[in-house]
Amino acid sequence: xxxxxxxxxxxxxxxxDWIFLLPADGQVSPTVLKDLIPYCSDFxxxxxxVVCSPERLGRKILSSIYHRVVEIIFALKIGKFGSCLLxxxxxxxxxxxxxxxxxxxxxxxxxxxxxxxxxxxxEIEKLPRKFGKGSGGAVTTSALHxxxxxxxxxxxxxxxxxx
Numbered sequence: 778x779x780x781x782x783x784x785x786x787x788x789x790x791x792x793x794d795w796i797f798l799l800p801a802d803g804q805v806s807p808t809v810l811k812d813l814i815p816y817c818s819d820f821x822x823x824x825x826x827v828v829c830s831p832e833r834l835g836r837k838i839l840s841s842i843y844h845r846v847v848e849i850i851f852a853l854k855i856g857k858f859g860s861c862l863l864x865x866x867x868x869x870x871x872x873x874x875x876x877x878x879x880x881x882x883x884x885x886x887x888x889x890x891x892x893x894x895x896x897x898x899x900e901i902e903k904l905p906r907k908f909g910k911g912s913g914g915a916v917t918t919s920a921l922h923x924x925x926x927x928x929x930x931x932x933x934x935x936x937x938x939x940x
Contacts, residue, residue, distance in 0.1 A: 780860065781874070781881035788869045796869065800860045803907025813863045813899055821894040822886065823863040825901035826856030843923075850931055851887050855898035858882065868894045875933075878919065880926035887934055 787798060795817065799805055809825060816823045844857045860882060872888040874881050890896055 779877070780879045781877050784860075784881050784885075785874055788874075791866065794866050796864050796866060798860055798862050798864070804904050805859075805861045805901060806904065809861060809901050810863075812901065816897055816899060817863060819895065820897045821865045821868050822889055822896040824855055824858040824886070824896065824898045825861030826858050826898035827903045828857070828900050829903070846927070847883050850927070851883070851934070853883070853886055853890070855886070855896060856900070858886065858898060859903075861901060864889070865894075868892070876926040876930065878923045878926045880923055880930060883927070884930050887930060891934060 784798065788796060797810060797813075799807060799809075805825060813823045813825065840857060847853050860879075862882075864885070868889045869885075871892045872885070874884050874888070876884045886896060
């Protein structure tokens with residue numbers, strides 16, 4: 778169904794106070810949860826951020842460009858966040874996520890911060906992919922969809938309400 782749809786489904790179907798997202802490809806160990814939990818008392822969102830990635834060079838370059846663009850246009854300075862995070866259910870209830878691409882994670886962070894959420898990035902280890910096939914590093918029409926979602930998010934945050 779794609780990353781954004783899976784992310785929304787996770788939020789809609791979770792029932793507890795905290796939601797833990799973890800990529801299904803095995804690139805982040807579930808044991809990372811123990812590293813994120815200590816920050817829950819002071820923050821509403823605890824993002825796993827990657828410093829060193831085992832990805833191929835093209836993917837690393839695209840990721841660096843994406844995160845730099847996000848940092849510039851949204852002043853979002855948490856590091857290279859991905860699909861590993863802990864988020865309070867209360868935060869999810871205050872915002873809506875419209876993106877149809879992996880921009881959904883950026884949208885969550887941008888809208889949550891605008892709603893007053895306290896966000897921190899915590900360095901985590903990213904492992905070589907164990908399952909599935911990577912698609913995020915391919916420059917295809919998905920890049921146009923990502924640009925569309927980023928532009929739309931920028932416009933909405935600057936000129937419209939969060940709901």
